[in-house]
Amino acid sequence: MFSALIELESSTIDLELENRLSLPWILPGPAQHKTLVLVDANSADPAKGGNGSGLYLAAQALGIKLVVLDNANHWLEEPQYAHWREAFIPTRLTNPPKGDLTEILLKSIKAYGKPIDGIITFADSYWTYIADAAKRLGIPTAPKEALRTATNKYLTSKYVGHEAYRASCLDEALDIASKNDLPYPLIVKPCDGWSSEGVSHVDSFDQLTTAIKAIDESRHGSEFVMEKYCAGPEVDANFVLLDGEVLFFEVCDDLPKSADTNGPSLGSLNNFHELNSVYPSALPTEEIDLLRNSFLDTLLKMGLKDGIMHLEGRVDRSSVDYEMENGILDLHPRKSAGSEPASAWLIEINPRPLGMTGSQIVESTYGVDYWGLALLIAVQDRSRVRALSHPFKNGPQYHCIMVFIPADYPSSCEGLYDSEDLCADLMSRRKDLASHISRSGCFVKRGQKVPHPSTGVHSFLAYFNVFSRKSRHEALQLAKEVRDEVRYSFK
Known part of the structure; x- marks a missing residue:
């Protein structure tokens, strides 16, 4: 009986190893050590609750040397973090960035004085400047205009055909609203925003002033966009792209926020701050396919063919919606289905992995490390990108x-x-x-x-x-x- 139990446990372990490690282990040749410039090191010190260490540990494991460009007196300059970087070059960075950022980056890279294989950032507002710098250094990167469109909320909305209006002050916005038949309810959000800051749900002309004044110009700049609010189920859709090919794709459900029409009431919160992200999505398969095909088509037409692409969107006229049942909010079939077919509604494109904590949940659920893959793509290590894009054989665990x-x-x-x-x-x-x-x-x-x-x-x-x-x-x-x-x- 004891030997039978041992045999059963051994068989279980074998099956689990096969599930987790079914990827091509043998590469065509030895992995080459590469040097990658990282612009913006991550603002949070791990000793003070920061969660950016995964990026540096991934680089170490992959044999990628990081040359970090960030402001002087950054925590990464401290001796205890010296093993995480090849070099730290003090570089003036501001967010929003100033117009001379490309020249500043080139000066810092020249100061490093050794060959580099790529440049990367995880701060969206720096991407167009990095594209300029990479082009001048002869390093492959996405087209500058593609990155400009992807990282500007107004340009993204116009690119996919949304009725969207851009303004840079309250008076201009009120003038636009008075002269146009705006599609209320609206979303008002900064063109250069992050973490859903400054995003407001606006039901009428009278609410515009409050929404616009809620945008912090010192953090997100003065420009903002006004566009239709889509009430369909919200998702995060993440792609691993290499030469335009989808190596991995997954979707999670972002449950309604406090500012959504069907969102929960939580204290003084009335915004689009994330509350619960559920992996994997419970959307119908045909709607997940719709998101994949629509969003991929947008990325490729835009010229974004390589990288980890983190998109946020909704399914307009979805066949499902959120309902509370026995105290649990989840997706359920709509009681009255409309006659029009569902469509994909793109909210934003981020040419980078989702935040470190979000990427960790994908790593543990599917077995795919977005941060490691982002580094490998940036240094053109295609063989290891393909190998490490394989998820668990049996799907999410x-x-x-x-x-x-x-x-x-x-x-x-x-x-x-x-x-x-x-x-x-x-x-x-x-x-x-x-x-x-x-x-x-x-x-x-x-x-x-x-x-x-x-x-x-x-x-x-x-x-x-x-x-x-x-x-x-x-x-x-x-x-x-x-x-x-x-x-x-x-x-």
Whole structure:
């Protein structure tokens, strides 16, 4: 009996190894060591809750030497991080960037003084300048105009045929609104935005002023776009592209935010701050195919044929919608289906992986590391890109939900975080929930000043990756329990 048990366990391990490691291990030749310039190192120190270490660990594992360009006195200059970089070149970076950024980058690369194989950034607003620099250095990169269109929300919307209007001040926007029959409800958002900051849902002309004043020009510039609000189910769609070929593709469901028409009510939050991202998507197969084909067509026509492409979008006139059932919000078939067919609605294109925490959930669910692949694509290591784009043989290993804990507190508080690590606290109190959490992270420490949501700055306190090997429904139940069990205070 004991030997039979050992044999069964051995067989189970063999099957799991086959599932996880079914990829071409033998390369045509030895891997070449490459040098990659990284513009913008990541602002958060890992010693202070930052989650950018995965990028540097991936580079080490792949034998890619990183030459980092960022502002002086960055945490990556400190001796304990010297092994993460080949060199650190102090370089003046601002966001929004200034017009002379290309020359600044070229000067820093010249100061490094050795050959390089590629240039990359994970800050969208720098891409057009990097394209200029790469062209002058003879390094392959995407077309500058493609990157300009992809990283500007207005240009993206116009490219795919949305009725969109651009303005750079309140008076200009009100003038546009008074002279045009705008398709209310609207979305108002900065052209150069991130983290859904400054994004507002506008139902009428009277709400425009409040929405426009909510945009922080110092962070996102003065230009913003006004376009139709699509109420269909929202998704993140991620592509691994090489020479225009899709090596890997996956879609996750972004559950409604507090500013959505069907969104939850959460304290003082009324914005498009992420709350729950569910992997894999529960959209009908034909709608996932619709997203894939439509978004891929846009990328290729635009000229974006290589890289990790992180797109956000919705399914307009979807056959499913979010409904609350027994306290759980999830997709269900629409009770009254419309006569018009579903269509893909593109919100934005990011020519980079989704954030580090989001990429980690893809890595654990599918077995694909977006950050490592982004580095390999940037140095033209095609053989290893193809090998490492293979997901688990049997598909996603479980249903997994990234539970975001956004910053929120009474506006009467100073905004000083007054708790310890809220993730460690929850998992110590609820061992049953801890066994369903694959990763978590608390981004704040006691005494840290955290911006209030009303400032327009979107801050996360923490995240939990909650999984179920049983069902999506159980994963959603567990995610709800985790959110309900979070404890923290501000003073």
